[in-house]
Amino acid sequence: ASADGCDGPSCGGGGGARTRGVIRITAKSRGVAYQAMVIIQMVKITSRATRELPEVLEFHMVLTGVKRHMEEQRLLDGKRVSEESYPAEFEQALRSSLQSELESVGLTFEAMAPQLTTVVSASYWIGERLYTPRVGLDTGLQIWRRMRLARGRVYMGSPLALLRQMAPQELDQVWRQLLETYMMILQEHGPDQTDCGAERARLETLFEARRPLRKQSEQQWNALVMAREERLQRSWGRWASQSQRRERADMEREERRQRRHALLERRSEHLEREWMRREERRQRRCALLAARLERQERISMAKAEREDRGQDHRGNALTEDLAELLIDRLLARWRRRGRGSTAQEGRKKARWQREAEIRRLQMEKLQARSREQQRQRQQASRWRFLRRTDLTMAE
Numbered sequence: 426a427s428a429d430g431c432d433g434p435s436c437g438g439g440g441g442a443r444t445r446g447v448i449r450i451t452a453k454s455r456g457v458a459y460q461a462m463v464i465i466q467m468v469k470i471t472s473r474a475t476r477e478l479p480e481v482l483e484f485h486m487v488l489t490g491v492k493r494h495m496e497e498q499r500l501l502d503g504k505r506v507s508e509e510s511y512p513a514e515f516e517q518a519l520r521s522s523l524q525s526e527l528e529s530v531g532l533t534f535e536a537m538a539p540q541l542t543t544v545v546s547a548s549y550w551i552g553e554r555l556y557t558p559r560v561g562l563d564t565g566l567q568i569w570r571r572m573r574l575a576r577g578r579v580y581m582g583s584p585l586a587l588l589r590q591m592a593p594q595e596l597d598q599v600w601r602q603l604l605e606t607y608m609m610i611l612q613e614h615g616p617d618q619t620d621c622g623a624e625r626a627r628l629e630t631l632f633e634a635r636r637p638l639r640k641q642s643e644q645q646w647n648a649l650v651m652a653r654e655e656r657l658q659r660s661w662g663r664w665a666s667q668s669q670r671r672e673r674a675d676m677e678r679e680e681r682r683q684r685r686h687a688l689l690e691r692r693s694e695h696l697e698r699e700w701m702r703r704e705e706r707r708q709r710r711c712a713l714l715a716a717r718l719e720r721q722e723r724i725s726m727a728k729a730e731r732e733d734r735g736q737d738h739r740g741n742a743l744t745e746d747l748a749e750l751l752i753d754r755l756l757a758r759w760r761r762r763g764r765g766s767t768a769q770e771g772r773k774k775a776r777w778q779r780e781a782e783i784r785r786l787q788m789e790k791l792q793a794r795s796r797e798q799q800r801q802r803q804q805a806s807r808w809r810f811l812r813r814t815d816l817t818m819a820e
Contacts, residue, residue: 541565584642
């Protein structure tokens, strides 16, 4: 017998759209029969085989409705419930969905006679899937629970995806557990003509034949892990160097801030002391000026009293000859003061010229020092450029 997909309602020879989930079974003695099929998680549900294609299409509608209900209840991904309660809720939801869909199309459980087969992905170990014997609903769910427990939470995917979940030794242990459970199920529910020893030997041969591929996958996974570790170490080194640079920059900024703060404090203290000195000088000058004004006022008053009495500053009577003598002395004093002020102005001018010359020399010295420092920096930069390890002949 041969089985393939049915080409729509006119499967007998009229073409039409392909109907997924409907299997055509061809046998020389019995002719052509049809069967509906759907896979939900690791469970493959098939209806009874019949020659009536419309009836098989109804079976297919029931099975697709069951899968749709399971998807709506989010029981296909296993994320809505915990791992402990997932098998019980999955079985309950499958039974209730199958019963409701049968009632919606007016079929009975006996008319459809669904059978279950557990399909376990084992490509990593043997390169193919494991198919348990086709049994009824209750026994099929028990087998599904046993196979799921044996395989554990090892998700399907590429070899690298499996190695991301478990170590190679753990995966080999999972295979041994899965193989033992599968052989026990074959002994309990397989056909009478099933040779369990031959089947075990075949699976062991496939397992050994896939060993080089598993070793290659392990090497690829180890290379990926090492590359990832190297990337992590490089990123950690970059992060550490960046942290050190940031820390040094923060310390330098803090030192500069402290130096500026200390400089500002010293400057403020200097300004405060200078202001206090200036204030003291101003107060002394004010006191001296007040005393001088008071003394001049006393002298003026005494002079006015003497002039009123006709006496000089010594109390002598003021005569014409004495007045001329006093006037001559006063004029001589004014001439001396004029010559002294002129000499003082000359000395001030000479001092200003000396100070200007000193400032000019200091400025020339600073400019020469700046030019020398700039020349040294250019020479050091050129020396570092010539000492580079990647220096070329053209450079």
